[in-house]
Amino acid sequence: MLxxxxxxxxxxxxxxxxxxxxxxxxxxxxxxxxGTVNVTGRPALWGAFKGLGDPRDPAAHATREQARAxxxxxGLSVRRVTLTERQGQPYLFVSADFDxxxxxxxxxxxxxxxIGLRREGEHLVLEGDWVRPGATGDPGPExxxxxxxxxxxxxxxxxxxxxxxxxxxxxxxxxxRQGVASALGGGKLEFGATLDSxxxxxxxxxxxxxxxxxGVSILAFFLWWAWRKGRREATAGRGV
Numbered sequence: 001m002l003x004x005x006x007x008x009x010x011x012x013x014x015x016x017x018x019x020x021x022x023x024x025x026x027x028x029x030x031x032x033x034x035g036t037v038n039v040t041g042r043p044a045l046w047g048a049f050k051g052l053g054d055p056r057d058p059a060a061h062a063t064r065e066q067a068r069a070x071x072x073x074x075g076l077s078v079r080r081v082t083l084t085e086r087q088g089q090p091y092l093f094v095s096a097d098f099d100x101x102x103x104x105x106x107x108x109x110x111x112x113x114x115i116g117l118r119r120e121g122e123h124l125v126l127e128g129d130w131v132r133p134g135a136t137g138d139p140g141p142e143x144x145x146x147x148x149x150x151x152x153x154x155x156x157x158x159x160x161x162x163x164x165x166x167x168x169x170x171x172x173x174x175x176x177r178q179g180v181a182s183a184l185g186g187g188k189l190e191f192g193a194t195l196d197s198x199x200x201x202x203x204x205x206x207x208x209x210x211x212x213x214x215g216v217s218i219l220a221f222f223l224w225w226a227w228r229k230g231r232r233e234a235t236a237g238r239g240v
């Protein structure tokens with residue numbers, strides 16, 4: 001009985017971290033403002049939120065070729081574009097690198113996003129919002145179910161956040177979400193976080209280098225001490 005209870009808790013915990021989104025922006029951000037963004041969503045929602053496809057023909061949804069061209073036209077370096085399926089539904093996925101997160105909002109690839117990263121003393125402040133552009137068509141009621149999200153994998157310690165859904169998750173992940181129906185209705189999703197201007201990776205590398213340097217110094221001291229001791233003993237032996 002206890003074993004079954006423990007197993008059920010494990011399953012529940014795993015399900016909590018496996019939310020499936022119908023439309024999602026996922027950012028891997030560096031402290032210099034560069035990074036990678038993955039955008040995943042039903043092709044119909046790409047049409048509603050990014051204007052891809054033919055609004056006069058609901059069946060003419062966004063294609064891989066259109067998505068690649070959209071991101072390249074916006075100055076991003078496209079890594080991968082795929083069309084996958086989940087429970088019989090198609091999902092368009094694009095992964096691309098960017099040089100400056102501050103230049104993304106309002107570009108052809110991100111008409112639905114406002115985003116900024118600025119330095120304030122020793123901290124970095126991330127803030128922005130996501131909202132559906134007003135000129136796009138509705139994909140139909142069959143696409144109103146589920147959740148959409150904006151998520152960040154942040155590069156350093158997070159000191160504060162603006163109403164992230166589950167706070168700071170494992171690996172410095174912060175996420176904001178809302179229902180697709182609300183998003184299609186014009187609901188704005190605001191996000192923000194305050195983080196350290198020093199990356200976790202950089203801090204760890206510096207600490208590692210200092211530790212190695214200290215270890216080498218200690219080893220060098222003991223080698224020098226042993227050499228000096230041996231020399232004194234040899235000198236004393238010749239004097240006897």
